[in-house]
Amino acid sequence: MTELSPLLGNDLAGGFAxxxxxxxxxxxxxxxxxxxxxxVLPGIGPALAISMLLPVTFGMDPVGAFILFGGIYYxxxxxxxxxxxxxxxxxxxxxxxxxxxxxxMARSGRAGAALATAxxxxxxxxxxxxxxxxxxxPALVELALEFGPTEYFALMxxxxxxxxxxxxxxxxKGLVAxxxxxxxxxxxxxxxxxxxxxxxxVPGLFGGINVVIATVGLFAVGEVFWFAATSQATGLRSLPVxxxxxxxxxxxxxxxxxxxxxxxxxFFAGVLPGAGxxxxxxxxxxxxxxxxxxxxxFGKGAIEGVAGPEAANNASxxxxxxxxxxxxxxxxxxxxxMLAAFQMxxxxxxxxxxxxxxxxxxxxxxxxxxxxxxxxVLNLPMIRVWVRLLQIPRPLLFAAVLAFATLxxxxxxxxxxxxxxxxxxxxxxxxxxxxxxxxxxTILAVVLGPLLEQEFRRAMSISGGDxxxxxxxxxxxAILGTVxxxxxxxxxxxxxxxxxxx
Amino acid sequence: MLxxxxxxxxxxxxxxxxxxxxxxxxxWNCWVLLxxxxxxxxCGFESRRSTTSLEPTSAGYPEGTITLLAPANPGGxxxxxxxxxxxxxxAEGLLGVPVEVVNRGGAGGTIGLADLVTRYRDDSRMLMVFxxxxxxxxxxxxxxxxxxxxxxxxxxxxxxxxxxxxPGSPYGSLPELMAEFxxxxxxxxxxxxxxxxxxxxxxxxxxxxxxxxxxRINYIAHSGxxxxxxxxxxxxxTAGVSGLGEWKGHVEAGRMRLLAVSAxxxxxxxxxxxIREMGLDVAIANWRGIVAPPGTDTDTRDWLINAxxxxxxxxxxxxxxxxxxxxxxxxxxxDFDDFLRQETATVDMTLRSIGLVR
Numbered sequence: 106m107t108e109l110s111p112l113l114g115n116d117l118a119g120g121f122a123x124x125x126x127x128x129x130x131x132x133x134x135x136x137x138x139x140x141x142x143x144x145v146l147p148g149i150g151p152a153l154a155i156s157m158l159l160p161v162t163f164g165m166d167p168v169g170a171f172i173l174f175g176g177i178y179y180x181x182x183x184x185x186x187x188x189x190x191x192x193x194x195x196x197x198x199x200x201x202x203x204x205x206x207x208x209x210m211a212r213s214g215r216a217g218a219a220l221a222t223a224x225x226x227x228x229x230x231x232x233x234x235x236x237x238x239x240x241x242x243p244a245l246v247e248l249a250l251e252f253g254p255t256e257y258f259a260l261m262x263x264x265x266x267x268x269x270x271x272x273x274x275x276x277x278k279g280l281v282a283x284x285x286x287x288x289x290x291x292x293x294x295x296x297x298x299x300x301x302x303x304x305x306x307v308p309g310l311f312g313g314i315n316v317v318i319a320t321v322g323l324f325a326v327g328e329v330f331w332f333a334a335t336s337q338a339t340g341l342r343s344l345p346v347x348x349x350x351x352x353x354x355x356x357x358x359x360x361x362x363x364x365x366x367x368x369x370x371x372f373f374a375g376v377l378p379g380a381g382x383x384x385x386x387x388x389x390x391x392x393x394x395x396x397x398x399x400x401x402x403f404g405k406g407a408i409e410g411v412a413g414p415e416a417a418n419n420a421s422x423x424x425x426x427x428x429x430x431x432x433x434x435x436x437x438x439x440x441x442x443m444l445a446a447f448q449m450x451x452x453x454x455x456x457x458x459x460x461x462x463x464x465x466x467x468x469x470x471x472x473x474x475x476x477x478x479x480x481x482v483l484n485l486p487m488i489r490v491w492v493r494l495l496q497i498p499r500p501l502l503f504a505a506v507l508a509f510a511t512l513x514x515x516x517x518x519x520x521x522x523x524x525x526x527x528x529x530x531x532x533x534x535x536x537x538x539x540x541x542x543x544x545x546x547t548i549l550a551v552v553l554g555p556l557l558e559q560e561f562r563r564a565m566s567i568s569g570g571d572x573x574x575x576x577x578x579x580x581x582x583a584i585l586g587t588v589x590x591x592x593x594x595x596x597x598x599x600x601x602x603x604x605x606x607x
Numbered sequence: 608m609l610x611x612x613x614x615x616x617x618x619x620x621x622x623x624x625x626x627x628x629x630x631x632x633x634x635w636n637c638w639v640l641l642x643x644x645x646x647x648x649x650c651g652f653e654s655r656r657s658t659t660s661l662e663p664t665s666a667g668y669p670e671g672t673i674t675l676l677a678p679a680n681p682g683g684x685x686x687x688x689x690x691x692x693x694x695x696x697x698a699e700g701l702l703g704v705p706v707e708v709v710n711r712g713g714a715g716g717t718i719g720l721a722d723l724v725t726r727y728r729d730d731s732r733m734l735m736v737f738x739x740x741x742x743x744x745x746x747x748x749x750x751x752x753x754x755x756x757x758x759x760x761x762x763x764x765x766x767x768x769x770x771x772x773x774p775g776s777p778y779g780s781l782p783e784l785m786a787e788f789x790x791x792x793x794x795x796x797x798x799x800x801x802x803x804x805x806x807x808x809x810x811x812x813x814x815x816x817x818x819x820x821x822x823r824i825n826y827i828a829h830s831g832x833x834x835x836x837x838x839x840x841x842x843x844x845t846a847g848v849s850g851l852g853e854w855k856g857h858v859e860a861g862r863m864r865l866l867a868v869s870a871x872x873x874x875x876x877x878x879x880x881x882i883r884e885m886g887l888d889v890a891i892a893n894w895r896g897i898v899a900p901p902g903t904d905t906d907t908r909d910w911l912i913n914a915x916x917x918x919x920x921x922x923x924x925x926x927x928x929x930x931x932x933x934x935x936x937x938x939x940x941x942d943f944d945d946f947l948r949q950e951t952a953t954v955d956m957t958l959r960s961i962g963l964v965r
Contacts, residue, residue, distance in 0.1 A: 156681045156710060163694060253843035294714045297828050299747035299802035299963055301714075306751055308721035312713025378837055432840075433856050434833040441682035444833075448687055449694065451930050453856040518711055520722070539615075563827050567796045567844060 117239070120467030123168055124475045132169045133472050136176020137480045141487075143177065144184020147196030147321045147506070148513020151181035152438040159446060167450045168465050172472040174446065178439050179231050179476050182382065182419045183484065186223040190411065191216055191494055194325040194506060196513065198316045199382035199418040201548045202390040204324070206403060206410030213406055216495060220488045221352050222360045222408055223415040224481060230368040230416035231477040234423025237372050238430075239470055245376050246431045252377050254563035255575050259584035260377070261557040264384045266591045267391030268546040278542045286550025289314050290558075297562050309522035316383075318514055319551045322527035323544050325510040327534020329503045334535070336500070360412040363393050367416030374417070375424020378436040382421040383552045389417035423473070429454055430466060672705045676727075676735040678719020680712035683831060684850065685736045687931070688763070688895050692736075695923045702914060715744020715801055721752045729902035734760070734911070738895035740804045742954045746964045747803035754951075757898040758908055759943055761915045764928060765892035765936040766850045768809050768869040769879070773842040774861060781866040781885045784846060785817050792823040798838040798847040802828040803963045805893040806835070806848040808954065809869055811961040816887040822962040839863050850893055851875075852932040875932065894936055896943070912939050 123129060143154045155174050162170040185200035190207030203223065210219040237245075252260075268283055292303045293313025304310040352360065367389040374385035393413040394403045403410050425436035433455035435441035447454050452462060459466050494502065514527045537544055568574040576582045673696075677689035686708075693706045711719040719735060727733040737754070745754060770781060778784040788795045792814070799806030807828065811821040827844055829835040832853040839847035840862045847854075847863070851874070857863050867882045868874060871890045882889045899911060918924050919937045928935050938946060958964040 152681070159681075159690065160693060160697075160707065163697065250837065250841035253838070253841055294748055295802075296830055297802055299715070299744065299828075301748055308714075308718055308751065311718050311721075311748065378834065428837075432837075432862075433860075434837055435682060438680075441680065441833075445682040445686060445690065448682075448931075449690055455856045456860045457856070519709065520711075563838075566825055566827055569793060569825075 116463055116467045117471060119464060120469075120471030121474075123464060123468035124172060124472035129169050129172050129468070129472065130475065132173040133176045133476050134479055134483075136173040137180040137476050137483060140177035140180020140182075141184035141480070141484065142180075144181035144196070145187045146513055147188060147194060147325050147510045148317055149516055150197055150317065150438070151178045152442050153516065154181070155439065155442045155446070159442070159449065162446070163449070167452065167462075168468040170446065170450075171443070171465065171469045172476075174443055175469055175473050176476040176479070178422050178443075179227075179419065179473065180480060181439075182231075182422045183224065183227040183415075183480055185418070186227075186411070186415050187220065187491055188325075188506075190219045190223065191491065192328070192502070192506065194328055194510075195320055196317075196325070196510075197382075198320050198548050198552050199386050199421075200415075201320060201324070201383070201545050202386050202414045203411055205390070205545060206405070206407050209404065209406035210408065210411065211495070215406065216492050217488055218352050218356055218408065219411050220491060221485065222356065222364075222412045224484045224488065225352075226360065226364040226367065226412045226416035227419040228477050228481040229364045230371060230420040231423060231480070232474060233365075233368045234372045234375070234420040235470060235473045235477070238423050238426055238473075242427050242431045245427050249376050249378065249428055249432075251580065253578070254560045254567065255578050255581040256584070257377070257379065258557060258560040258564055259575065259581040259588070260384070261553050261560065263584050263588050263591075264387055265549065265553050265557065266588050267387050268549055278540070279546055282537070282542050282544065282546040283550045286319075286547035287554040289319065289547070290551050290554025293555075296555075296559055297566075307522075309520060309526070313555065314526070314551060315517060315523070316548070316552050317517060318523055318527050319530060320548055321510050321514055322530025323534035323537070323547060325506055326527055326531025327538060327544070329507045329510075330531055330535040331538045332499065332503055356408050359408050362396075363389075363409040363412035364416040366392055366396075367413035368420040370413075371417030371420030372424040375421030375436060376427045378425075378428050378434055379556065381425065381437050382418040383549065385417040385421040386414035387549050389413040430458060430469075431456060433458075670704070671732055672707055673702060674733050675706060675708045676719055676723060676733060677708055677710050678712065678716035678722075678735060678737065678741070679710065681710055682833075683712075684766070684853070684893070684895065685716065685738065686710060688738075689736045691927045691931075692763075692918070695918060695921060695927065699918075699921055699923055701917055701921065714748055714750075715804065716741040717744050717748050717750040717752070720745070720750065720754065720757075723898070723900050724752045724756050727900045729900065731899050731903040731907045731911075733900055735898050735900075736895060737898050739893045739950065739954070740801070742951050743803040743805070743808065743958060744801070746955060746958055754898070754947070756901045758901065758903040759947055760897045760899055760908065760911050760939065762894050762896040762936055762938040762943055762946065763915070763919070764933040765894040766852055766931075766933050767874060767892050768805060768848055769851050769854055770809075770813075770846060770848055770866045770869075770882070771839055771854060771858065771863045772846050772866060773839055773844075774864055775842060776845070776864065778846070778866070781880070781882065781887075784866060785813070785885075785887070787845075788814070789817055789819060792819050793825050795846065796825045796827055796844040798827045798829060798835040798844040799849060800829060800832055800835060802826070803958055803961075805891065807961065807963075808957045809848050809889070809891055811957050812889045812891065813882070813887060815960060816889050821957075821960040824961065826961075836863070855932060870934075874934075892934065892936070896938075915939070 140151060143149050143151060154177055185195065185197045186203050189195040189200040189204040190211055193204045193208035195201045195204050207219045268279065292310055294301050294311050301311060370389045370392060371385040390410055390413060393409040394400050397409055425440050428434045428436045429440040429443060433453060435444045444454060511524055514523050517523055534544060564574060575585060675689040675693060677686040679685040689708045693708050696702050696706045711722050716737060720741060723735045772778055797810045807826050810824050810826055814821040814824050832849040835847050835849055836854060836857055838844045840857060851868060858865050865879045867885060868879045869891050870881055873881055899908060
């Protein structure tokens, strides 16, 4: 691929010619529209949507099919922010952090601005990620391969540290949330030994707690229960809606750096197979909070807290295409389904794909640019419509949400057990709200727990139980050093301030 | 009492509380909520009943849609097999009915198996792809549902395993790697798929053949061949084991080196030596096949076996086998039943020696 660089302009032009063909343009439009809808619906993610579409695309030209899939992927990554911001009910783990400040913005009448910063951030992130995918893919593949179990462990530890900023006031409640999530994460068949843990012989638990079920259960179902219990006491008033959607000057000034940092973080997290969109969005939130001039605004409607993570989860979609296209290894659930699609067409992703099927690869890359533009054009005007959702009487809105959540969870495996599990977790979510235990750390812990554990055990197994490997390898040592700095920084800062005061 | 509970739930210390919890004057709101969710639950059950109530007729079978259950997530071997079957059946019109694929992944296929046996009992339009890995998973997971309850139809294909090392590995051949393995069994780390799966078993068999206690092998399990490939390509492990078709692309790209293939004789272009040639009597294949749910009657079973034989004869299916480097190992009837019994015993023995089954 490196030797292709001089030809890059040519190939890309050819790719754009393919992507802008009327039929392919239509596929792109259908893709981003369907993707946005899929992202908005809780439970149904891009992986499921693409796998349902696979048989339909049998007879299609592969270029058209992958343009459709690319549109769905990018569209879904954006669409996830809508329910997070408007009703604090993320449908996927990767948009959980968006709810923290997005919903607070909506509550203070700034839903339009929150949706706009998510939409523009997604556009910028998607576009830059595609540029990086095009230019840096070969170099990044080497970087991704450098990441072994020790580096992954260090990265996951860093991401877990980021929840310090999510627990609101109480550290002990944050800890309860994390430990609860880690405990949920241990349920299921252990990868290293094949033994079931905490499954109580229930086959439905063998696969572990699906992150989507945890997210939908704790957030959406829990929120509905909470609403049903408290609406009489707190009133049924619908949220205020801002008349203008536009971002003001200050919003732009605060959003732009957040978008760029989010893009960078998201793209690199996406390149690493397994790390993915959730890790990216949480890391971006942490970075924004640390870099903010007024970190105390986070959790109360800071626009950076929406702009950064939303850019990050979109950029990670672009990043996860790097190992898929350049190496033939899927970096996320969605790219795993895309790999299945490649196999169906008899194509083997990897370095040879760029030479043997260059029109497909460049068509896909060009279509990602086109999809991004389509997404922005489609979604900026749509914000006015989405915001109207808030004017629907909340009992009706929440009934619909519960219906879609139930449907979405059921569709995951066509299993009623999953629906019961989501409702059970909804009850847990209810009591967590009752006791002001934050929910976001739990979701992050459910995602990270199994990774953290497996990578640690892999690292230990390979090194023969020698803990020093984490410090011998420079990348993991550097990341773990950052973890330690993050951990002691607040303590040091506090003691310095106390000394200054005295 | 009720009041205290109410106060706890809604965080209201005192004051106006609804007569019925959550449902006051605007009780209709709650009813809407309740009815919509009930309706959805109802739909879930209703649609299931409607698929099972259509009884297949033994003469005109099948009626309706045939569903292929892939007990894995999209992208893996079982999913690929199911989708290729669907493609050939649909394109060639061999069945005369639509074919759809559903995924029910996790736990080495035992979740899909449990589904087939409990939810689709007697519904012989639900067929499941299964294979060698499932036999191991049933044993290691202590799966409450056994394969014995299903009606096996046919073995469709086999895929040989390969042993690979990173491009910069000091081990140029399998004997060199095995010499190090003998010297320091724990020091050689092997990347592969799920614990107790075919990859793990091959390492166990290699150890046995080389006179190493299989419980000393240092196996690093991954959730799929893709993840294991990254561990090998990045040089994070000493060696790796996976299916030939799955890693072929990485080898062609120069990102890993093949040391041996687990076939009895050389395959493909004959460039890769077999394990047997290297003086170790090990040859295994990862096979995949099709089972029907419990309660499938003999007529239906025979009809389905015939349909699978037709598929096997088709040029389109043969082309797919070639493309994916899959061996045509078609086997049905009592031969297949015997094979399954024998294979289950082998798997059980191998897993016991590794220490995964006690």
